[in-house]
Amino acid sequence: MGSENVILKNFDKKNKNTTETKILARNITRTFTVRDSEKRGFKKFTAIKDINLEVSSGEFITIVGPSGCGKSTFLDILSGLSKPTSGELYIDGKLVTGPALDRGMVLQGYGLFPWRNVRKNIEYGLELKKIPKKDRREISQKYIELVGLNGFEDRYIHEISGGMKQRVAIARSLAYNPEILLMDEPFAAVDAQTRETMQEELLKIWEKTSKTIIFITHSIDEAVFLADRVVVLSSNPGAVKEIIDVNLPRPRKLGEIKNTPRFNDLSHRVWKLLHGINDENITNTATASL
Ligand SMILES: Nc1ncnc2c1ncn2[C@@H]1O[C@H](COP(=O)(O)OP(=O)(O)OP(=O)(O)O)[C@@H](O)[C@H]1O
Numbered sequence: 130m131g132s133e134n135v136i137l138k139n140f141d142k143k144n145k146n147t148t149e150t151k152i153l154a155r156n157i158t159r160t161f162t163v164r165d166s167e168k169r170g171f172k173k174f175t176a177i178k179d180i181n182l183e184v185s186s187g188e189f190i191t192i193v194g195p196s197g198c199g200k201s202t203f204l205d206i207l208s209g210l211s212k213p214t215s216g217e218l219y220i221d222g223k224l225v226t227g228p229a230l231d232r233g234m235v236l237q238g239y240g241l242f243p244w245r246n247v248r249k250n251i252e253y254g255l256e257l258k259k260i261p262k263k264d265r266r267e268i269s270q271k272y273i274e275l276v277g278l279n280g281f282e283d284r285y286i287h288e289i290s291g292g293m294k295q296r297v298a299i300a301r302s303l304a305y306n307p308e309i310l311l312m313d314e315p316f317a318a319v320d321a322q323t324r325e326t327m328q329e330e331l332l333k334i335w336e337k338t339s340k341t342i343i344f345i346t347h348s349i350d351e352a353v354f355l356a357d358r359v360v361v362l363s364s365n366p367g368a369v370k371e372i373i374d375v376n377l378p379r380p381r382k383l384g385e386i387k388n389t390p391r392f393n394d395l396s397h398r399v400w401k402l403l404h405g406i407n408d409e410n411i412t413n414t415a416t417a418s419l
């Protein structure tokens with residue numbers, strides 16, 4: 130399927146609807162040239178190998194895996210910021226050759242502009258989209274309130290805390306309103322309470338806007354709570370170990386879902402995969418055991 134315009138369709142049996150494939154990653158491999166201390170030269174290092182993933186339009190995918198297994202490397206490729214060494218990436222059936230405005234990204238290291246204040250950082254993507262100033266103001270205000278940064282709009286980035294920086298990065302991506310939201314550990318630096326609020330708010334936004342979201346996290350609970358499917362990666366080189374269907378009902382509220390037997394089963398299953406514990410008796414989806 131090397132054509133520029135492959136039309137990909139999925140049949141969603143449950144809803145009897147035809148759902149479009151939004152993202153198709155085929156055999157994505159990325160190698161880096163790294164220093165070889167033994168030979169005093171350079172060698173090739175394979176960060177990720179043959180990652181295949183098909184994501185439907187409006188799906189919420191979370192990715193978990195050990196540190197260094199290639200999660201960020203894969204997300205960079207999805208964004209178009211970095212190219213795979215081999216393999217192809219299609220968005221809406223079109224081969225990706227670089228970054229595009231339809232994909233917004235929340236980077237692991239915030240990626241904020243120190244010369245802009247909080248509001249101006251949040252409005253950056255809106256400026257790129259040439260949205261008039263008045264509308265920019267209105268949109269940025271909405272997201273400033275959503276992430277709880279009222280009163281900090283005029284602060285520069287070095288004048289706010291790590292968790293606040295992360296919230297600015299999230300607000301910036303949401304305000305920009307991309308079709309695909311790529312989020313690299315977006316809630317890692319926020320306090321536990323804010324994190325839970327942000328998880329629920331993100332789900333509300335996703336439900337309203339039917340964005341396609343790819344979300345990396347180290348938190349198993351977060352991965353299960355948010356996702357339609359959890360992609361578990363293994364390391365050396367990074368590869369898909371298993372993809373787990375999270376068929377928990379929606380809309381989800383943390384208070385109602387956490388600690389239910391189904392939620393605990395799914396979390397435990399992901400935990401086992403991450404710890405390399407195989408259990409043949411564990412079924413492929415959560416429903417069978419409930
Ligand atoms: N530009 C680069 N040059 C060389 N090696 C790199 C480069 N970027 C990443 N790597 C290596 O590729 C591997 C995957 O890195 P990556 O940042 O994707 O991991 P990760 O799964 O996101 O980890 P973490 O959970 O710690 O964020 C690591 O071994 C890393 O050292």
Ligand SMILES: [Mg+2]
Nearest residue numbers: 200201237313
């Ligand atoms: Mg990373």
